[in-house]
Amino acid sequence: MKAELISVGTEILLGEITDTNAVKLGQFLAQKGIDVVNRQTVGDNKERIEEALEIATRRSDLIITIGGLGPTEDDLTKDAVADFVGDQLIFDQNTLDKITDYFEKSNIEITSNNKKQAEVFANGGTLANGIGLAAGSFIENNNHTYVVLPGPPSEFTPMVNGSFNQFLITRFNLNQQIKSKTLHFVGIGESLLADKLDDLINRQTNPTIALYFKDTDVTVRLTAKGTEEPEIDQLLNQTESDINKLVGEFYYSDEDEIDFPSFVTQELIKRELSITSAESLTGGLFQSTIVGVAGASNIFPGGYVTYSDASKHSLLGVSEATISDNTVVSGPVAKEMAIGAKNLMGTSIGVSFTGVAGPDGLEGHPAGEVWIGLALPNGDTVQNKYVFNGNRQKIRQRSVNKAFELIWRLILK
Amino acid sequence: MKAELISVGTEILLGEITDTNAVKLGQFLAQKGIDVVNRQTVGDNKERIEEALEIATRRSDLIITIGGLGPTEDDLTKDAVADFVGDQLIFDQNTLDKITDYFEKSNIEITSNNKKQAEVFANGGTLANGIGLAAGSFIENNNHTYVVLPGPPSEFTPMVNGSFNQFLITRFNLNQQIKSKTLHFVGIGESLLADKLDDLINRQTNPTIALYFKDTDVTVRLTAKGTEEPEIDQLLNQTESDINKLVGEFYYSDEDEIDFPSFVTQELIKRELSITSAESLTGGLFQSTIVGVAGASNIFPGGYVTYSDASKHSLLGVSEATISDNTVVSGPVAKEMAIGAKNLMGTSIGVSFTGVAGPDGLEGHPAGEVWIGLALPNGDTVQNKYVFNGNRQKIRQRSVNKAFELIWRLILK
Known part of the structure; x- marks a missing residue:
């Protein structure tokens, strides 16, 4: 089976956005054993979308469009596909209810353009959108399968992994199973981790080992293929064990969707360790991160943002002489x-x-110089100095990340 | 003139690499006033490259390939273009000398594949590669211009800005200028704004009007083309005035890179209006946003995160009876x-x-219900209730955005 992607969006052609969706979909289909043989990118123009469909239909079996399902005049993809295959668009009632409900709750007037997002192919089917309002859809025509997916990555990715994935399995009898496992590490840089895992990564193809890096968090994603689940699990477990022999001291979690601050906050909640903070340069970012985790109220009563010198004295009692x-x-x-x-x-x-x-620097201290203090449950205190690189936001974010790492190393681990 | 990009590389289709070259080239050409109307991506396969050239030739004037100029068997782009236009490849002597020199210095035997990188179109010209070994080349055929550029970004970008840029200026007598202006709006949804500007957007092509949406912030980008700067400015100003007649009440800034919270914070700094906050569900996110703006220390001494009921009483003096x-x-x-x-x-x-x-809800209040209080400089207070959609993070972010909007409407505007 040959697959072809059609990305729709003038902003992609103009280089205003990078088409990460097509990258992810290429990876996803390759893992399923489906070859993407061509990709086209066209602007928000119905004729050009139809021309792309015509070209794709000549040479490919599965044709997937990305983008152009939104509520504006520019969103023309479903119209173009319906015209091309000679079908009509009808409203998917579930999606229409969701859209109506959303606009009623937001007290915003619903326009006909908004409703357009609920349209699907009359002789096709709906691909549910768990995050946004625009429904995906598919239709079969003359031995070709056409699928339309939404453009916003926050909607596209869950749909690919969810309703689109289910559609592929059912439609094409894919009996090969894919299973992934995500291992999270902290306190080790990406290049050092890559170095340590280099032999392992080069030696094996199933599972594949991919590294991702985000702030202080390094993620290793294992993806194994096979026909039976126990066989796949065995492959994953063996590789996980091989990896942890090399870098186990930096490992902290194998939960799929976890980031390190959330992991630490959840551990504090589990162990009933209450926490507060006094933030100067971070301005509330640390406390806001804690509050981002459901259940934070069990361990976080509140805290202080003491930005000025005076507020450090008046709110926290820091001695003026110390300052x-x-x-x-x-x-x-x-x-x-x-x-x-x-x-x-x-x-x-x-x-x-x-x-x-x-x-700018401050009183002889350069930008990036940060002291983090930790008052521990046993009454001890630790205060460490760091020098972080980056702009204002990066320095603040790195300070907060480092504090979570300190809590993990000094209190939780 | 219509331009079309053909990115060559199986690894792009498989999602192993992201095609940043096409993004950069799209931006580069847009700035020159050259519209990219289509982009194709094909694997390292001569027939498919020729098919792409044939499709592009039917609809575009300037056809630019990216990638496939290297020394391996997979690098087929020049062969494909030469075959397609009926030309031969010859060695560019300068490039051949460079390659020979490189391999002699490295003490590596030079192969015929290495020499292939020096090939250019016999009836065309050479685009020098200042960084790597593979020469770019161009050829004219039947009123179409074909340009081949190398794939490695470290070679691609300098060539685009260097020899390719010079080629474009000479070949197409480019004297057209492009100028953009960004208008920022707040408090109006994307679909409503699109609705109100619909006629205007459809009616005109210079300047073009593009809408972008991010959180509560809606951006309208005007891009005008012309040969003289005063003429371009006049076009931009006329359209800006037309837009503001329709949605001026929601307009707040025409700075290029500004977001609404930063705009409000900068206004507070300019007007020397100091501010503090007591945050419960937002957990410090509002204060952290203020502190994100350089110079915030002039107006923000600090504040409170009062997450528990008890802390609202003990830190802020909220009466227990009121709660x-x-x-x-x-x-x-x-x-x-x-x-x-x-x-x-x-x-x-x-x-x-x-x-x-x-x-979960709380004491009979559903998730998303938020009260925002504002104690004004004149001693008055305003407290408004909102119901926000979305997950935990969205609700917190929308609360913070709404507070900035309130400050703007009630104090600054």
Whole structure:
């Protein structure tokens, strides 16, 4: 079977966005054993979409369009496919209900364009969109299969893994199974991890081993193929064990969708360790990250954003002499901030941040210099100095990530 | 003139690499006023490359291939183009000398495949490669221009900006200029804005009008073409004025790279209006957003994250009776939080958030119900109830965005 992708969007042609959807779909189909032999990219123009469909139909069996399902005049893909195969568009009632409900709740007037997103092929089927409003759809015509998928990556990816995947399995009797396992690591750089796993990655093809890197979080994704589940599990477990022999000390979780701050927060909740924070340069980012995890109220009563020197004294009780003797970006100030917050809120742990986010330096400290303080459950305190690279946002984010790593290493591990 | 890109590489189709070259070339050509109307991606297969050339020749004037110029058996692009236009390949002597020199210095035996990289079209010309070994080339045939560029981004980008750019200027007498202007709107959904601008967008082609949507922020990008700058400015200003007649009440800025929270924070800094916050469900996200803007220390001394009911009382002085009489997700609590924070920090403005981020409801309030309180510089207070859709993070982000909108409407505008 030959597959062909048609990405729709003038903004892709103009280079305003990068077509990551086509990249992901190419990978996804390759894993299923379906070869993508051609990809076309066309603007938001009905004639050009139809021309692309005509070209694709001459040489491919499975034709997948990406994008152009939204509510604007530019969103023409379903119209073009329906015209091309000689079908009509009808409303999918479930999707229409969802759209109506969404606009009623938001108190926004619903337009006919909004409703357009519920359209599917009359003689085809619906691919449910779990995240957004635009339904996907498919239709068979003259031994060709046409599938339309939405463009926003946050909707595209879940649909590919969900309703589109199910459609492929059913439609093409795919009996090869694919199973993935994600291993998460922290505190080791991507290139060092790649170095340590190099032999293993080159030696084997099933499972494949792919590395992903995001902030301080390194993810290793194993993908195994086979016809029987126990056989696949055995392959995955063997490789996981091989990997952990090499870099097990940096491993923290094999949950599919977890990031390190959420993992640490969930561990705090499980162990009933309450936490507070006093944040200067991070301005609430650490506490906001904790609150991002459902159930945070069990361990997080609240905390402080003490951006000015005066507020560190008046809100947390940091001594004015400590600030003037050491400057505000210093270990003693970080220590008093962490202890102050912990005592005032009555928690097990207090975390403090004081540093320079930049772009300019402060009182002789360069941008990127950050002190993180940790008041521990046993009454001890730790305050460490770091120098982070990057712009203002990166420095703040790296400070927060590092604090979670400290909590993990010093308290949880 | 219509341009079409043909990216060559099986690894692109399989999603093993992302085709950043096509993104950059799309941007580059758009800036030159050359429209890319189609992009094709094909594997390393001579027949498929020729098929792509044939399709492109039917509809485009300038046809640019990317990739497939290297020394391996898979590198077939020049052969395919030469066959397609009925030309021969000859060695470019400068490139051949460079290749010979390189292999002699490296003490590696030079193969005929290595020499292949020096080939150019016999009846065309050479595009010098300043970084790598493979020469680019171009040829004219039947009123079409064919250009072959190398695939490695480290070679591709310098060639685009160097020899390819020079070629375009000479070949097409480019004196057309392009200028863009970005208009930012807030408080209006994308579909409603698209609806209101529908006629205008359909009626005109210069400037083009493109809509972009991100959170609560809607951006309209005008791109005008012309030969003289005053003429282009006039076109842009006329369209801007037409747009503002229709949706001017939602307009806030024409700065290129601005988002709404940063705009509001910068306005507060300009007007020396100090601000603090007491955040419950948002957990510090509002304050962290303010601190994300350089210079925030001039107007933001710090604030509170009061996640538990107890902390709203102990840190902000919200009366326990107000909480028990109204529940914690209520206007009176939002009001006391905003006033409490403002008075304690001595700022001009106090902003409060209390609500339910979900996934579960709280004390009879559904997930998404949020009260935002605003203590104004004149001593008045406003507290509004909202119901936001989305998951936990979306609800928190939308609460923060709405607060910035309130500050703008009630204080700054």
